[in-house]
Amino acid sequence: MTSQTDMDTVAPTTQSALVQEKKSWGESIKSLAILIICVLAIRWSVASPYYVPTSSMEPTIKVGDRLLAWKLAYNLKIPFTDTAIFSWGTPSRGDIIVFKYPRDPSIDYVKRVVAVAGDDVQLRDDVLYINGKAEERIDHNSDRSAIDDIVDEKEHKLLFRENLEGLEHWVMQHKPEYKSALRAWWPDVDGQPYKVPQGSVFCMGDNRDNSSDSRVWGDVPLINVRGRALFVVWSIWTPKGDAIPKLRFDRFGKWLDT
Numbered sequence: 001m002t003s004q005t006d007m008d009t010v011a012p013t014t015q016s017a018l019v020q021e022k023k024s025w026g027e028s029i030k031s032l033a034i035l036i037i038c039v040l041a042i043r044w045s046v047a048s049p050y051y052v053p054t055s056s057m058e059p060t061i062k063v064g065d066r067l068l069a070w071k072l073a074y075n076l077k078i079p080f081t082d083t084a085i086f087s088w089g090t091p092s093r094g095d096i097i098v099f100k101y102p103r104d105p106s107i108d109y110v111k112r113v114v115a116v117a118g119d120d121v122q123l124r125d126d127v128l129y130i131n132g133k134a135e136e137r138i139d140h141n142s143d144r145s146a147i148d149d150i151v152d153e154k155e156h157k158l159l160f161r162e163n164l165e166g167l168e169h170w171v172m173q174h175k176p177e178y179k180s181a182l183r184a185w186w187p188d189v190d191g192q193p194y195k196v197p198q199g200s201v202f203c204m205g206d207n208r209d210n211s212s213d214s215r216v217w218g219d220v221p222l223i224n225v226r227g228r229a230l231f232v233v234w235s236i237w238t239p240k241g242d243a244i245p246k247l248r249f250d251r252f253g254k255w256l257d258t
Contacts, residue, residue: 046071048226049233050098050108055152056205056212057110059159059170060096060256061229063151064237064248067110067256069098073228082223090222091201092116093130094167096256099203100224103217110229111203111213111220114164120193121202123186123215126173128162128204129193137162137171146170149237149248152210167257174209186215201225231255 052065061067071077074091075084091097091113101107115121120131128135137160140146147154156178162171173179187194196202200219205211214220235248 056207058150058207059146060206065235066233067229069227070230071227093165096229098226099220113201114204115196115202117198119196122193126184172207229256
């Protein structure tokens, strides 16, 4: 039989255990919340993965690539804001950047910077001119292996290696029979070059005839730049006619400097 003294002893002990359990749950939730905030802060200000759903940067960046963007490439921003507390550079010609789409900042885009503030930019018969100088490109159609696994219609494409201020990278364009003649000229056939305003960069996709970029919607303000795309973390795609996706193992860890 349990005495009154025993009952008096048991009740406070049980109550104390419940209090300790609630306190433990509270500490766990608090720790989890702090962890989530830290992870989100790192993704915002340090590094973040991105999935590429479109072909505008093929063959450099392919549909199905998962990229890592380095947010500290140009500055350090206060987490969850666009305010930079330290800056040590701006995007250079040839950099592949992730940025907030100027027409809808809720959407992130990835493109290559081809011109910076103060540059004159122009396309003449599909050749890129920066400050009046043609950026050399070499025909690479004798070896088209780089576009074996692209999503866009490779049979309609011409493949080149473009030298952008010393940085060689892939460029694709439509064959003449698959494009408008006016698309080969920008801003227009007889017009003057376009000068990139201060505080902005001019971006284009490497898939030149299948890219919505600065030629369509204008410059990218530097404040919109989230970071620089560094490398492909991993990649998967579904070949035309197949039902099962395939991993591109050769793209795992591939750096995007070319």
